[in-house]
Amino acid sequence: MSIVFSQNSPIYLQLVEIMKLKIVIGVWPVGEKVNSVRDLALLFEVNPNTMQRALAELERQGFLYAERTAGRYVTKDQQLIEDTRHGMAEAYIVDFCENMKELGYSKDQIIDLIIKEAK
Amino acid sequence: MSIVFSQNSPIYLQLVEIMKLKIVIGVWPVGEKVNSVRDLALLFEVNPNTMQRALAELERQGFLYAERTAGRYVTKDQQLIEDTRHGMAEAYIVDFCENMKELGYSKDQIIDLIIKEAK
DNA sequence: GTTACTGTATTAAGCATTTAATACAACAAT
DNA sequence: ATTGTTGTATTAAATGCTTAATACAGTAAC
Numbered sequence: 527m528s529i530v531f532s533q534n535s536p537i538y539l540q541l542v543e544i545m546k547l548k549i550v551i552g553v554w555p556v557g558e559k560v561n562s563v564r565d566l567a568l569l570f571e572v573n574p575n576t577m578q579r580a581l582a583e584l585e586r587q588g589f590l591y592a593e594r595t596a597g598r599y600v601t602k603d604q605q606l607i608e609d610t611r612h613g614m615a616e617a618y619i620v621d622f623c624e625n626m627k628e629l630g631y632s633k634d635q636i637i638d639l640i641i642k643e644a645k
Numbered sequence: 646m647s648i649v650f651s652q653n654s655p656i657y658l659q660l661v662e663i664m665k666l667k668i669v670i671g672v673w674p675v676g677e678k679v680n681s682v683r684d685l686a687l688l689f690e691v692n693p694n695t696m697q698r699a700l701a702e703l704e705r706q707g708f709l710y711a712e713r714t715a716g717r718y719v720t721k722d723q724q725l726i727e728d729t730r731h732g733m734a735e736a737y738i739v740d741f742c743e744n745m746k747e748l749g750y751s752k753d754q755i756i757d758l759i760i761k762e763a764k
Numbered sequence: 765g766t767t768a769c770t771g772t773a774t775t776a777a778g779c780a781t782t783t784a785a786t787a788c789a790a791c792a793a794t
Numbered sequence: 795a796t797t798g799t800t801g802t803a804t805t806a807a808a809t810g811c812t813t814a815a816t817a818c819a820g821t822a823a824c
Contacts, residue, residue: 534654536811551749562770573813578772595770595820615748619762622741629734630670633763640759643738644752652810655781681800692783697802714790714800770821775814782809791800 529570537572541580542587544570549589549600550611557602560590648689656691660699661706663689668708668719669730676721679709 529544531537548554561569567577581598584590588606592598601607626636648663650656667673680688686696700717703709707725711717720726745755 534658536653538811539653547747551747563772564769575814576812579811581771592771594772595822597770611748615745615750615758618741618744618748619758622737623759623762625737626734628666628670629730629737631734636763637756637760639734639738640742641756643742644755657781682802683799694784695782698781700801711801713802714792716800765824767824768822770819772819773817775816777812777814779812780810782807784807785805787804788802789800792798794795794797 538576538579538583541570541572541577542583545580545584546587546589546610549584550607550614554600556600556604556607558600560598560600562597657695657698657702660689660691660696661702664699664703665706665708665729668703669726669733673719675719675723675726677719679717679719681716 531540545554554560560566563578563581564574566581567574570577581590581592585592585598588603589601589610590598591601623636626639627633631639650659664673673679679685682697682700683693685700686693689696700709700711704711704717707722708720708729709717710720742755750758
Protein backbone atom coordinates (compact mmCIF):
# COMPACT_ATOMS: atom_id res chain seq x y z
CA MET A 527 0.00 0.00 0.00
CA SER A 528 2.95 2.32 0.72
CA ILE A 529 1.27 5.10 2.61
CA VAL A 530 3.53 7.95 3.63
CA PHE A 531 2.82 8.69 7.25
CA SER A 532 3.40 12.13 8.67
CA GLN A 533 6.24 12.28 11.16
CA ASN A 534 4.39 14.77 13.30
CA SER A 535 1.62 12.67 14.73
CA PRO A 536 1.43 9.09 15.95
CA ILE A 537 0.98 6.52 13.20
CA TYR A 538 -1.83 4.79 15.06
CA LEU A 539 -3.88 8.02 15.02
CA GLN A 540 -3.25 8.49 11.31
CA LEU A 541 -4.41 4.91 10.78
CA VAL A 542 -7.57 5.71 12.75
CA GLU A 543 -8.36 8.62 10.43
CA ILE A 544 -7.58 6.66 7.27
CA MET A 545 -9.74 3.69 8.27
CA LYS A 546 -12.54 5.90 9.62
CA LEU A 547 -12.67 7.55 6.22
CA LYS A 548 -12.93 4.17 4.51
CA ILE A 549 -15.92 3.42 6.72
CA VAL A 550 -17.78 6.72 6.38
CA ILE A 551 -17.46 6.79 2.61
CA GLY A 552 -18.43 3.14 2.28
CA VAL A 553 -15.18 1.65 0.99
CA TRP A 554 -15.54 -0.61 4.01
CA PRO A 555 -19.30 -1.27 3.93
CA VAL A 556 -21.65 -1.39 6.92
CA GLY A 557 -21.57 -4.70 8.77
CA GLU A 558 -18.83 -6.16 6.62
CA LYS A 559 -15.88 -8.12 7.94
CA VAL A 560 -12.52 -6.38 7.83
CA ASN A 561 -9.16 -8.06 7.42
CA SER A 562 -7.37 -9.47 10.44
CA VAL A 563 -5.03 -7.38 12.57
CA ARG A 564 -2.04 -9.13 11.04
CA ASP A 565 -3.25 -8.70 7.44
CA LEU A 566 -4.09 -5.03 7.96
CA ALA A 567 -0.65 -4.52 9.51
CA LEU A 568 0.95 -6.04 6.42
CA LEU A 569 -1.31 -4.02 4.12
CA PHE A 570 -0.52 -0.70 5.79
CA GLU A 571 3.09 -1.71 6.42
CA VAL A 572 3.06 -1.13 10.17
CA ASN A 573 3.69 -3.29 13.18
CA PRO A 574 0.76 -5.48 14.27
CA ASN A 575 0.81 -3.76 17.67
CA THR A 576 0.39 -0.37 16.05
CA MET A 577 -2.51 -1.65 13.97
CA GLN A 578 -4.06 -3.31 17.02
CA ARG A 579 -3.92 0.02 18.81
CA ALA A 580 -5.62 1.83 15.90
CA LEU A 581 -8.34 -0.83 15.69
CA ALA A 582 -8.93 -0.67 19.43
CA GLU A 583 -9.41 3.08 19.13
CA LEU A 584 -11.88 2.68 16.25
CA GLU A 585 -13.70 0.15 18.38
CA ARG A 586 -13.77 2.56 21.31
CA GLN A 587 -15.35 5.13 18.98
CA GLY A 588 -17.96 2.63 17.81
CA PHE A 589 -16.89 2.19 14.20
CA LEU A 590 -15.76 -1.40 14.54
CA TYR A 591 -16.54 -4.29 16.82
CA ALA A 592 -14.59 -7.48 17.42
CA GLU A 593 -16.02 -10.93 17.83
CA ARG A 594 -13.47 -12.63 19.96
CA THR A 595 -12.15 -15.22 17.60
CA ALA A 596 -14.26 -14.77 14.49
CA GLY A 597 -12.83 -11.49 13.32
CA ARG A 598 -13.69 -7.82 13.27
CA TYR A 599 -16.61 -6.05 11.61
CA VAL A 600 -17.71 -2.59 10.59
CA THR A 601 -20.51 -1.21 12.75
CA LYS A 602 -24.08 -1.66 11.55
CA ASP A 603 -24.98 1.77 12.92
CA GLN A 604 -25.77 3.68 9.72
CA GLN A 605 -26.72 6.72 11.75
CA LEU A 606 -23.30 6.93 13.38
CA ILE A 607 -21.64 6.70 9.99
CA GLU A 608 -23.76 9.40 8.38
CA ASP A 609 -23.52 11.67 11.44
CA THR A 610 -19.76 11.25 11.38
CA ARG A 611 -19.55 12.11 7.69
CA HIS A 612 -21.50 15.33 8.23
CA GLY A 613 -19.61 16.11 11.42
CA MET A 614 -16.27 15.76 9.67
CA ALA A 615 -17.41 18.02 6.84
CA GLU A 616 -18.68 20.63 9.27
CA ALA A 617 -15.40 20.54 11.19
CA TYR A 618 -13.42 20.95 7.96
CA ILE A 619 -15.55 23.95 6.99
CA VAL A 620 -15.30 25.70 10.34
CA ASP A 621 -11.56 25.11 10.60
CA PHE A 622 -10.96 26.27 7.06
CA CYS A 623 -12.93 29.48 7.46
CA GLU A 624 -11.27 30.24 10.79
CA ASN A 625 -7.82 29.68 9.34
CA MET A 626 -8.51 31.86 6.33
CA LYS A 627 -9.92 34.69 8.42
CA GLU A 628 -6.90 34.47 10.72
CA LEU A 629 -4.76 34.91 7.61
CA GLY A 630 -6.61 38.10 6.81
CA TYR A 631 -9.02 36.93 4.13
CA SER A 632 -12.57 38.33 4.06
CA LYS A 633 -15.69 36.23 3.63
CA ASP A 634 -16.04 37.36 0.01
CA GLN A 635 -12.41 36.60 -0.75
CA ILE A 636 -12.79 33.11 0.73
CA ILE A 637 -15.86 32.43 -1.38
CA ASP A 638 -14.13 33.72 -4.52
CA LEU A 639 -11.06 31.56 -3.93
CA ILE A 640 -13.15 28.46 -3.30
CA ILE A 641 -15.17 29.00 -6.46
CA LYS A 642 -11.94 29.35 -8.45
CA GLU A 643 -10.43 26.22 -6.83
CA ALA A 644 -13.49 23.99 -6.88
CA LYS A 645 -14.68 24.60 -10.41
CA MET B 646 -1.26 33.02 27.79
CA SER B 647 -2.58 29.53 28.53
CA ILE B 648 -2.53 27.99 25.08
CA VAL B 649 -3.87 24.47 24.90
CA PHE B 650 -1.39 22.44 22.89
CA SER B 651 -2.51 19.41 20.96
CA GLN B 652 -1.16 16.18 22.36
CA ASN B 653 -0.73 14.73 18.92
CA SER B 654 2.12 16.76 17.56
CA PRO B 655 5.30 18.13 19.10
CA ILE B 656 4.83 21.36 21.02
CA TYR B 657 7.80 22.98 19.32
CA LEU B 658 6.16 22.53 15.91
CA GLN B 659 2.90 23.98 17.18
CA LEU B 660 4.88 26.95 18.50
CA VAL B 661 6.46 27.36 15.06
CA GLU B 662 3.02 27.58 13.45
CA ILE B 663 1.65 29.96 16.08
CA MET B 664 4.60 32.34 15.83
CA LYS B 665 4.79 32.12 12.05
CA LEU B 666 1.16 33.24 11.97
CA LYS B 667 1.98 36.21 14.21
CA ILE B 668 4.65 37.20 11.73
CA VAL B 669 2.69 36.77 8.50
CA ILE B 670 -0.35 38.67 9.79
CA GLY B 671 1.83 41.42 11.24
CA VAL B 672 1.19 40.96 14.95
CA TRP B 673 4.95 40.68 15.12
CA PRO B 674 5.95 43.41 12.63
CA VAL B 675 8.74 43.24 10.06
CA GLY B 676 12.18 43.94 11.49
CA GLU B 677 10.95 44.26 15.05
CA LYS B 678 12.67 42.73 18.04
CA VAL B 679 10.92 39.76 19.64
CA ASN B 680 11.05 38.82 23.29
CA SER B 681 13.94 36.77 24.63
CA VAL B 682 13.88 32.99 24.60
CA ARG B 683 13.26 32.93 28.33
CA ASP B 684 10.46 35.50 28.20
CA LEU B 685 8.74 33.74 25.31
CA ALA B 686 9.02 30.47 27.19
CA LEU B 687 7.29 32.05 30.17
CA LEU B 688 4.68 33.68 27.93
CA PHE B 689 3.78 30.43 26.15
CA GLU B 690 4.26 28.39 29.30
CA VAL B 691 6.77 25.95 27.86
CA ASN B 692 10.30 24.98 28.75
CA PRO B 693 13.00 27.38 27.46
CA ASN B 694 14.58 24.50 25.53
CA THR B 695 11.32 23.86 23.71
CA MET B 696 11.02 27.54 22.84
CA GLN B 697 14.64 27.64 21.74
CA ARG B 698 13.97 24.75 19.40
CA ALA B 699 10.91 26.46 17.90
CA LEU B 700 12.85 29.71 17.41
CA ALA B 701 15.76 27.87 15.79
CA GLU B 702 13.30 26.31 13.34
CA LEU B 703 11.75 29.69 12.50
CA GLU B 704 15.27 30.96 11.96
CA ARG B 705 16.06 28.05 9.68
CA GLN B 706 12.96 28.96 7.67
CA GLY B 707 14.05 32.58 7.46
CA PHE B 708 11.34 34.23 9.55
CA LEU B 709 13.61 35.26 12.40
CA TYR B 710 17.27 36.02 12.83
CA ALA B 711 19.36 36.18 15.97
CA GLU B 712 22.06 38.70 16.74
CA ARG B 713 24.31 36.80 19.06
CA THR B 714 23.85 38.75 22.26
CA ALA B 715 21.54 41.58 21.27
CA GLY B 716 18.35 39.58 20.78
CA ARG B 717 16.21 38.17 18.03
CA TYR B 718 14.37 39.97 15.24
CA VAL B 719 11.62 39.37 12.70
CA THR B 720 12.93 39.12 9.14
CA LYS B 721 12.88 42.26 7.01
CA ASP B 722 11.98 40.18 3.96
CA GLN B 723 8.48 41.45 3.19
CA GLN B 724 8.35 39.24 0.12
CA LEU B 725 8.90 36.08 2.15
CA ILE B 726 6.14 37.11 4.53
CA GLU B 727 3.61 37.87 1.81
CA ASP B 728 4.54 34.76 -0.17
CA THR B 729 4.09 32.69 2.95
CA ARG B 730 0.70 34.21 3.68
CA HIS B 731 -0.53 33.34 0.19
CA GLY B 732 1.12 29.94 0.27
CA MET B 733 -0.58 29.07 3.52
CA ALA B 734 -3.95 30.17 2.16
CA GLU B 735 -3.46 28.14 -1.01
CA ALA B 736 -2.52 25.07 1.03
CA TYR B 737 -5.59 25.49 3.22
CA ILE B 738 -7.81 25.73 0.15
CA VAL B 739 -6.35 22.70 -1.62
CA ASP B 740 -6.46 20.57 1.53
CA PHE B 741 -10.00 21.63 2.32
CA CYS B 742 -11.32 20.86 -1.15
CA GLU B 743 -9.52 17.51 -1.24
CA ASN B 744 -10.92 16.54 2.14
CA MET B 745 -14.44 17.51 1.21
CA LYS B 746 -14.33 15.63 -2.10
CA GLU B 747 -12.96 12.58 -0.30
CA LEU B 748 -16.01 12.81 1.97
CA GLY B 749 -18.26 12.69 -1.08
CA TYR B 750 -19.16 16.35 -1.48
CA SER B 751 -19.46 17.81 -4.98
CA LYS B 752 -17.96 21.12 -6.07
CA ASP B 753 -21.36 22.80 -5.96
CA GLN B 754 -22.12 21.41 -2.51
CA ILE B 755 -18.76 22.68 -1.23
CA ILE B 756 -19.43 26.15 -2.60
CA ASP B 757 -22.94 26.20 -1.11
CA LEU B 758 -21.71 25.14 2.30
CA ILE B 759 -18.93 27.73 2.31
CA ILE B 760 -21.35 30.49 1.33
CA LYS B 761 -23.64 29.47 4.20
CA GLU B 762 -20.75 29.32 6.67
CA ALA B 763 -18.86 32.41 5.63
CA LYS B 764 -21.74 34.86 5.37
C1' DG C 765 -7.97 -34.21 17.24
C1' DT C 766 -4.85 -31.56 14.75
C1' DT C 767 -4.05 -27.34 12.21
C1' DA C 768 -4.68 -22.70 11.14
C1' DC C 769 -6.63 -18.56 12.00
C1' DT C 770 -8.93 -15.18 15.17
C1' DG C 771 -8.25 -11.23 18.88
C1' DT C 772 -5.53 -10.09 22.80
C1' DA C 773 -1.64 -9.51 26.13
C1' DT C 774 3.13 -8.99 27.72
C1' DT C 775 8.01 -7.67 27.87
C1' DA C 776 11.88 -5.34 26.07
C1' DA C 777 14.40 -2.19 23.26
C1' DG C 778 15.06 2.08 20.45
C1' DC C 779 13.78 6.61 19.55
C1' DA C 780 11.97 11.50 19.78
C1' DT C 781 9.93 15.00 22.67
C1' DT C 782 9.84 17.52 26.76
C1' DT C 783 11.42 19.23 30.93
C1' DA C 784 14.99 20.41 34.35
C1' DA C 785 19.16 22.21 35.77
C1' DT C 786 23.19 24.21 34.53
C1' DA C 787 26.95 26.51 32.17
C1' DC C 788 29.36 29.75 29.02
C1' DA C 789 30.53 33.75 26.02
C1' DA C 790 29.18 38.33 24.40
C1' DC C 791 27.47 42.70 25.25
C1' DA C 792 24.95 46.82 27.76
C1' DA C 793 24.12 49.45 31.75
C1' DT C 794 25.52 51.00 36.01
C1' DA D 795 34.58 46.09 37.36
C1' DT D 796 30.28 44.24 38.40
C1' DT D 797 25.61 42.93 37.26
C1' DG D 798 22.15 41.48 34.26
C1' DT D 799 20.62 40.22 29.87
C1' DT D 800 21.36 38.07 25.37
C1' DG D 801 21.69 33.39 22.55
C1' DT D 802 23.51 28.84 22.86
C1' DA D 803 25.02 24.19 24.51
C1' DT D 804 25.08 20.06 27.45
C1' DT D 805 23.53 16.24 30.40
C1' DA D 806 20.00 13.62 32.57
C1' DA D 807 15.43 11.91 33.49
C1' DA D 808 10.48 10.96 32.30
C1' DT D 809 7.18 9.90 28.96
C1' DG D 810 4.91 8.16 24.79
C1' DC D 811 5.22 5.88 20.22
C1' DT D 812 6.90 2.13 17.55
C1' DT D 813 8.69 -2.19 16.64
C1' DA D 814 9.97 -6.98 17.80
C1' DA D 815 9.21 -11.33 19.55
C1' DT D 816 6.33 -14.18 21.86
C1' DA D 817 2.41 -16.37 24.11
C1' DC D 818 -2.43 -17.75 25.03
C1' DA D 819 -7.42 -18.86 24.47
C1' DG D 820 -11.21 -19.52 21.41
C1' DT D 821 -13.14 -21.19 17.07
C1' DA D 822 -13.53 -23.17 12.28
C1' DA D 823 -11.97 -26.46 8.82
C1' DC D 824 -10.15 -30.66 7.73
